[in-house]
Amino acid sequence: MAKSKRVTVEDADKYMDKQGKEFVLKAREVFPERTDRPAVKIKTQVEQEDLDKLIDFAKGLGAKDGKAMSAKDVVTNELMRLKCRIPTCWGYQSSFFCPPETATAEEMRDIIDDYDTVLLLSIPPSNDESYAVRFEAMNKVKEIVGRTEVESQYTGYINSMGFTGGPCSICGIYSQEWVDAFRSGGNAPQCPLYTKESPLCLQYYRCRPAAQAVGIDMYMTARNAGWEEHLYPPMPVQGGRIEWPCLPGVYPILIG
Template sequence: MEKVSQKVTFDMNEAQYQTDLEKYKEMAIQLGASKATIVDASDIPIEERVTLKCQVPRCISYGVSAHCPPNTLKPSELRDIVKDYHKAILFIKDLPSRIMGISADTLDDLMTAYRDIYDIVSELESQAFYDGHYLAVGFAAGSCRHTLCLAHATCAALEGNSCRHYFRSRPSMEAVGINVFKMVASVGWEIYPIGTDAQLEHIPKGTMAGIVIVY
């Protein structure tokens, strides 16, 4: 979809910033998010121990994507970068807990939900870019390698080729050290850890999250 490009200005007033943020929040809902909110960039919890969980126990996506550890931004790098930002849009998509249970019966639904997060993030980031917030950057959920390129044997970017989905793919929040559970809970939303041994019938819902750091 074509977008109107706004003139870049460095004297945008606070009211315009707020108007843009409210627009992105509403966009997230229209695109399929269950909830969305504006957060301070300084409140984004970025921790090395989050990426530790990519290695222990070892995630199947570790090292197989240009956007997964150890090939993407380190938490310390993102932490320094985020110091130059002020506001972000955090959103979640709620799912039936059975879909998050990682079974063969629900794998297609799970992959569809992950792709939805990528699409919401890329659309919000794109809109912010055209609105003049040209350094907006977003992070999704799950590995793009298994979400967008499952049918391919390898990650094209790791082989020195162009990414097959260069505008759509990006690191997950966890891949760069963002503590998703802490962040979602800190804004007052419910989130539950769901693993392969979870009693799904006792878990109200599953949750996926995405974030776009706007300016």
């Protein structure tokens, strides 16, 4: 089975030189498309009308539904981060978006307590046999949450922050090619920023840590919202293993 090739800084430099400045600028703007907007008025009180618009925005990107609730009802628990380590997820220590790099549940509780409102988005995961399809669905969660968070900031809630599911893989480090290599004994890939092989990520609009990675218990949080029907249990995979408890189907964006 072919091993996936990791791109080095030299490779990236050569590639960028060959492509030229226009390519670099284009790549940075690739997602989302650039839209010029007037400067926003910073809002300190969350307005229902804005929440409704954000839910519509997320639905337009592919979310099934959205619901706002008090940030006090978000449940935090350090056990969530332990779940990334036991049994060890292949994403563990793969980037700045996975434990042990992420905020602890205690740190996150302090942060959440500064917010009044959280917006929950329902985005069902894929249980397709192909990891390529599953990772694509995981990347879609990051796209929807990341863009809705940015939209919330444009609306005036400049400290909005969203959380997703699964390890960061927007740039394709978890491609089908890599999964095949890993399953036949290859190394787990790491984010080129994390390994200092690259100085920048071109996908920063979309990269957000999993809620689980910062100690947010989305199963209990969704229950508090009366949204149990939007939850998906961790997926059974080969060998009876359970994996991906970090893709519960419901994801939070702190609005503020």
